[in-house]
Structure formats: C-alpha cells, structure tokens
Amino acid sequence: METLNFEYEAKGPLTRRAHVGVVGSGDLEVLIEPSNKPTAVVRVRTSVNGYGQVWKAVLDRFFARFERAAHVEINDFGATPGTVMLRLEQAAEEVWP
C-alpha cells in the first residue's frame, strides 16, 4: 500500500458531499466533501505501489476542470486510470451538477 497526497487550487466552494465506488478488485472508492481550506486536498491510498506519476497525471487533468474547495479521499484497489477518472466524474456529478 502507498499513500499519496496532492493539493490543487480552488476557485469556489462545494456545498455537497458524495461517496462512490467500492474497494474491490480493479475498483476504488471516492469520498468528496466540502472543505474550509481554499484548495482541493487529495489523499490517495492505493494497493499498487510506484504509480505516483500516473496518479498525478489523472488528478492534474481532473482538477484542472474541477476547481472546487474539497477534501477528497481515494481508496484504490488496483483501478486503471480510466476507471479512476470515471469514478471521479461520477462523484463530481453528484456534488457539482
């Protein structure tokens, strides 16, 4: 298991929270909540070590559009980057329609 931390600029607040996904093989869960800080703080716990650069690429792309002040937790059980992006989009749809 590896823990990765990221932080992104935010341009506005979030008012809702959402939980999507499951920590099952090839899948992940995402918890997203409003934050008092003016940034989006992301903590990733992943079962696959050594993919920090791939996580950074996926999250950079997502948070370039999702510029909300949020506290985000990701618990990953070997999801592919595509699955990670779909779960993030799913969570975003629920909190920021």
Added chain:
Amino acid sequence: MIQTTHSANPVTKERRDRFLSRRSVIEMRARERARALLDRGSFRELLGPFDRLESPWLPLQGIVPESDDGVIIARGQLAGQPAVIMAIEGAFQGGGMGEVSASKIAGALALARRDCASSKPILPVLLLETGGVRLQEANLGEAVVAEIHAEIIALRRHVPVIGVITGMVGCFGGMSITAGLCSYLVIFPQGRLELNGPEVIEQEAGIDELDASDKRLIWSLMGGEQRYETGFADALVEDDAELLKQTIRDLAARGIPARHRSEKVEEYRRSLANIDPAAPPDGPALRRMWPKGDMQ
C-alpha cells in the same frame, strides 16, 4: 415459495420478458441491495462512509481499507414495515468480517432487540456475501462474530431474523453459522452455503476429497438448489430484487418459527448417524436422505 430458474421449459416470450425485466441482486453492490429492498425514499444509512469507521488493522498490514469497512447498515421500511438491513459487501476483502464490520452488525442487532423489547417491532435482514472472518483480523473478528451469534439468538425470540445469501462469493466460515442461526434463510440458485469453502477443503484434505475447480460438483453439494432441497434454506428464489423483497415479506409474515433450525440438534444428530463417512452420499443421494420438510 420455490421458483427455480433451471427448468427444461423452452424460452417463451413471457419467460424472456421476465428475465429481461428483472433487477439482478447479484449484480448490485451491498449499498444498492439495501436500497433496492427498502421502500423508495426510506433508506437511511447508519455509520456510513463519512463516519469513517474503517479497519485500524488493515493499513498496518499494507492493505487499503474501506470507509465503511465493507458493511452497510440501513434503516427504512420494507413493504411498509420498519426494517434494518445489514449488508455485507462481497467485493471488499471477499466480504471478510473484521472487528469493525462485525461490530456494526452486532450493534445493529442489539439496537433491533432493544426496539423489539420496547414494543417497537423492527424486521432484521442480513444480506450475507462473505468468506467468513477476515484472516488479517483473526481472533478480533472471531470474537465479534460470536457476538453477532449471541445477538441473533436473543433477537429471534422477539422477531424472525431473515438471512439472504446475496452474491457469488457465497456464505462461508463463521458466517455460515450466522446463516444457520437465522429464523429463515433465502438463497438464489447461484448462491453457496458451507462451513469450509471448496478451496479450503481441497487444500486441507486433498483433491481426492474435493476438486475445487469442478463447479458442477461444488454446486451439487453446497449450491442454492441443494441447500433448499435438503432443508438448509427456507426459500429458493430467482435473482430479482422485487421477488426477493416479496419473499422476505412473506417469510416475516410467518412469524417466529416454533423451533429454529439450530435448535433441532437431536434431529440433525440422528440424520448424521445415518451417513457412512467411508462412503459419503453425493448431492442427489443426500437429497433423498434428507428431503426438505423432514426436519419440520
């Protein structure tokens, strides 16, 4: 009560439409299952993901935890009656029960007992998809599973406790005892119920004892149909949420059984005495020896 899917009937338009319109419970995740069984709009989760009651033991062993520790507790109405659903997530750690996840179930059962004892009846429903105790939490898990069992025995004096084997993992290990303690047990043809899983039996007793890769053999011994036909499950239903909900409602309406399955110790001892361990029966032979209804 019985609605088998494996009949030799030709595929009629009616059967095809029914197949296409059903909502598969097996394909749902635990939270969706709880939502599907509760009346629309009544689902309220207790100790949900944002309460972050995750396992403190898994990260210490390098395993990613889940924010709900793989158990969903949901209050709501089932067919208009107050109900609490305790659903195990089979996709997380094979539905293995840890200290936290098992405590959530034991706590929910204790609250249900308190409600029933103060004349606020509530129907407890366990959705079981589990390989048993999570090995990484060993004795801590075992201890709380024992608590679950004590709570079921105390609660079933007030209200029927209903168990459902909901997914392809099946129900094994200590949690198969949980299934055995329920007032009524529902199983799908795809479900499996056994103390030791096939892989464990093959590993410990050898491939001569059981070939864990032989699916036909496995289901003939511990599959849903076999468990129903030999009286270890009270209902065998097609994998459909609405059908399952109706079945739970009908079983609850039967009330508390005069004697629970787990109280029929002498009857089961006598049945076991008829089996020659040197020449154990196969699935069909066991159905003839222990037909359903024989223990009632």
